[in-house]
């Protein structure tokens with residue numbers, strides 16, 4: 061029986077270390093797993109970073125990978141979650157010629173209906189920003205593409221989990237030892 | 238500030254001394270108990286070598302003839318002593334030459350600290366002379382690595398390096414130190430590392446898992462143990478022996494587990510894996526409970542996973558949670574240090590004997606003896622075999638030598654036929670299979686344990702991969718015994734060509750030099766044996782020698798190693814011919 065490939069979100073709490081990104085991405089590379097997206101930022105804990113990595117793999121692959129990630133010295137904790145177990149979003153930006161905003165009334169409707177924010181407008185171009193699910197962003201991109209997009213960029217997924225992570229407790233336990 | 242902290246601060250101030258980063262490196266090594274290190278100098282590490290000169294009475298730096306030799310020597314040192322091996326090299330080519338040894342140490346869980354010099358921090362990223370991104374290069378093959386650009390970071394980083402290398406599942410750590418950090422002066426004070434908050438060296442053992450394991454074992458009819466290096470690294474030899482004896486369980490070993498239980502122990506049923514013994518391989522697929530201890534189900538051990546021990550309940554003891562369910566599903570996982578978890582297990586085990594089951598192993602051994610072993614160790618036909626050389630070494634060593642083997646047919650023969658009374662005596666490159674490992678590793682082993690007989694068993698191919706280390710042996714007067722089993726072939730590859738590539742011997746035959754003359758060129762006593770009648774005497778002379786000794790034995794050219802599990806086949810399809 062072939063196991064189902066799912067979109068999984070891997071969350072990693074780490075110390076802030078220069079080489080760590082390399083170490084973590086190497087774990088995927090070695091197993092020829094494509095990283096769909098990767099975001100790193102400060103986490104809720106001071107001086108602790110959080111990676112959010114999206115991959116399409118089976119859960120048994122994910123378990124092994126999380127094990128290998130956790131094994132890295134500067135990784136505090138790693139988890140994987142299915143889409144149902146997380147609240148997630150992506151964000152994107154469009155740069156579009158300003159004259160289109162006035163020539164194509166359709167664009168204004170698109171902006172309004174899709175809850176897209178206008179970041180800036182000047183004589184040459186205007187910039188839109190939108191966060192949401194991938195399909196919403198994709199559909200907006202298709203719609204705007206009809207008029208011409210000067211630049212488009214989409215971020216990786218960011219996600220929080222529905223259940224607790226207990227990383228703070230873990231670190232407290234170390235400090236009290 | 239209360240008085241206590243004031244006093245503490247004063248104390249600290251008094252304990253610091255103003256020294257250079259380079260001197261600090263040496264002081265850190267000495268504080269960690271390093272007595273010997275292996276290395277090779279060059280521009281970016283010269284300040285440290287200058288300090289090594291100053292401290293030469295307190296710490297012995299061994300100049301190998303190649304940085305790869307330094308890394309393997311440090312491995313040999315670590316493997317025989319259980320201590321952290323230390324290797325040092327300059328930036329660029331010096332550092333990259335260490336990589337093979339580091340990768341070997343990573344896959345075989347050997348504690349190493351490698352210190353490399355780096356170009357001054359201001360030049361980093363400028364493609365400076367001998368600049369290479371060694372931290373980037375070594376990342377996938379180190380347990381941890383780090384670059385130091387300020388002298389003040391040296392004590393903490395080195396303390397962490399030793400802690401990480403040795404604790405938990407050991408492994409290699411590389412610390413890259415820029416030249417300006419070596420020159421810089423700072424207030425030095427050393428404190429050993431006691432923990433790293435993001436790293437749990439030893440996972441907690443769940444007592445419930447131990448109870449569940451004991452219950453399964455107590456009810457088993459055909460239990461079998463396969464232990465690995467986890468016993469040796471965890472120093473759990475006594476606990477293993479007690480478990481084996483109390484529950485009467487036949488126990489087999491992986492190549493890196495060899496010597497943890499004496500060869501002569503009645504319940505020691507031999508080696509598993511591609512060239513392991515017939516009985517434990519075959520009966521892996523007959524046992525009802527497979528107890529894996531400190532081993533990682535390498536593909537060379539399991540053969541085809543789809544047909545590996547499917548009938549058995551599997552209990553897996555390991556210190557590394559990532560090993561659980563990695564290759565083989567564990568019905569029960571017992572995390573933790575083998576020494577502690579086996580002690581807990583022992584208390585819950587019933588006394589037992591499994592005579593009929595044990596007899597099955599003996600019966601299959603008899604078949605293997607008849608079809609393979611007899612011809613290997615007591616051959617009657619012309620042409621010396623590797624097996625009879627090992628038998629002769631056993632006779633002379635009485636099983637007390639440390640055997641350092643290289644990679645190939647001779648390695649499999651050495652692991653199959655060496656007798657071991659003492660633990661940490663089988664030093665070989667298991668996971669990486671690094672040809673060229675044995676000669677330098679034997680140097681490290683001999684220097685770490687001068688009182689022990691250290692015999693390197695090497696093929697004519699692998700010998701020439703680090704033959705330059707004869708210079709180190711001579712200079713250090715390291716009384717290593719070197720045996721080259723010369724079949725004039727890259728024998729193991731030739732065996733595969735014979736069995737699986739219709740005897741197309743592509744680039745495996747070697748025209749060899751006069752090995753005796755080469756050894757003698759390094760002032761090492763040397764002898765060559767071509768006839769069976771000369772063998773016993775030559776081995777005796779070698780083993781009785783107080784100094785290093787080189788023995789070349791010309792063995793049959795096309796001998797094969799059996800049993801063999803062809804790659805991808807099932808353990809139960811192990812072939813005897």
Ligand SMILES: Cc1ncc(C[n+]2csc(CCOP(=O)(O)OP(=O)(O)O)c2C)c(N)n1
Nearest residue numbers: 645646647670672696697698699727728729
């Ligand atoms: C560095 C390295 N290169 C290549 C190999 C592949 N290899 C494995 S065994 C072997 C032959 C070894 O020949 P020799 O040292 O003469 O030993 P023998 O098998 O003849 O005993 C080779 C080439 C290896 N293991 N390591």
Ligand SMILES: [Mg+2]
Nearest residue numbers: 696697726728
């Ligand atoms: Mg050979």
